[in-house]
Amino acid sequence: MIFFDIDGTLIDHLSASAAASLRFYDHFPRAIPFDREDFSVAWEKILDKHFERFCRGEISLWEQRRARMREVFAQPELCDSEADERYQVFVREYEQRTSAYLDAAPCLERLRGSSLGIISNGAREQQLGKLRRAGLLEFFSVLVFSEDVGLGKPASRIFLEACRLAGRDPAASIHVGDSLGADVMPSRALGMRGIFLDRTGRLPVDPPVISTLAELPGLLVENLA
Ligand SMILES: [Mg+2]
Structure with a gap:
């Protein structure tokens, strides 16, 4: 086998994620506290950090997606439904590009x-x-x-x-x-x-x-x- x-x-994955992260960044003008030119790298680091927690069985699939959104926007108080909506903005861009x-x-x-x-x-x-x-x-x-x-x-x-x-x-x-x-x-x-x-x-x-x-x-x- x-x-x-x-x-x-x-x-x-990386090319799709980098391109989608910039579309995501532009979708939320002035809401993401990173410079645009640094954002793709920062995005991938944040993604990896929370995804690895999921792989270790520490948080659920959806919790790691929400944790990513809260960190990207520096909004720890972001509610689940708003975090999920923002994640969908990314994933639509991402899935078109893989x-x-x-x-x-x-x-x-x-x-x-x-x-x-x-x-x-x-x-x-x-x-x-x-x-x-x-x-x-x-x-x-x-x-x-x-x-x-x-x-x-x-x-x-x-x-x-x-x-x-x-x-x-x-x-x-x-x-x-x-x-x-x-x-x-x-x-x-x-x-x-x-x-x-x-x-x-x-x-x-x-x-x-x-x-x-x-x-x-x-x-x-x-x-x-
Ligand atoms: Mg691999």
């Missing part, structure tokens, strides 16, 4: 016939939408999201649940992802083959490491030979 992470691996990396579909096409799955920390409906719009959803037979198990990567539970659903031992499973801390180290610790997709080509890590998904089918064939 070959599992894939979604954001940063199959789908270009797209697959150009190497994703050709890689999955070459792996057709292998069992393919998803292990993702993102919200189930949002992640399914991204894959569907990118034409990638049909490739996957097992899809596990952090909200299905109450904890996200790097927790072992989400990897083990994916292997259980696939009916495979971790040792007979592969996980491909772009995060050392969330994908590669924890999957390797469970005996899975953790393949690091380093799109920047800059991080020194024990192999297997690939810099594009175009290298993945060849790597897997080599190892089967």
Whole structure:
């Protein structure tokens, strides 16, 4: 079984999030206490901070979205419904902009016939939408999201649940992802083959490491030979 992470691996989350954050900023003139040129970076940091709390099981999916809004607007008193409305402004812009990396579909096409799955920390409906719009959803037979198990990567539970659903031992499973801390180290610790997709080509890590998904089918064939 070959599992894939979604954001940063199959789908270009960062480009979509950066562009959507600026549309969001412009939607609320003079209400967000950041300079526009600094906002995309600040936005992503705030997003990561609260999303990681969700992945650790500390707060719900919606609570982390609200926490993001309260921090972005520096309004800790913002009520839930107002925070949710503001979040919807962002997510509409974001979901229009997510797209697959150009190497994703050709890689999955070459792996057709292998069992393919998803292990993702993102919200189930949002992640399914991204894959569907990118034409990638049909490739996957097992899809596990952090909200299905109450904890996200790097927790072992989400990897083990994916292997259980696939009916495979971790040792007979592969996980491909772009995060050392969330994908590669924890999957390797469970005996899975953790393949690091380093799109920047800059991080020194024990192999297997690939810099594009175009290298993945060849790597897997080599190892089967
Ligand atoms: Mg990722």
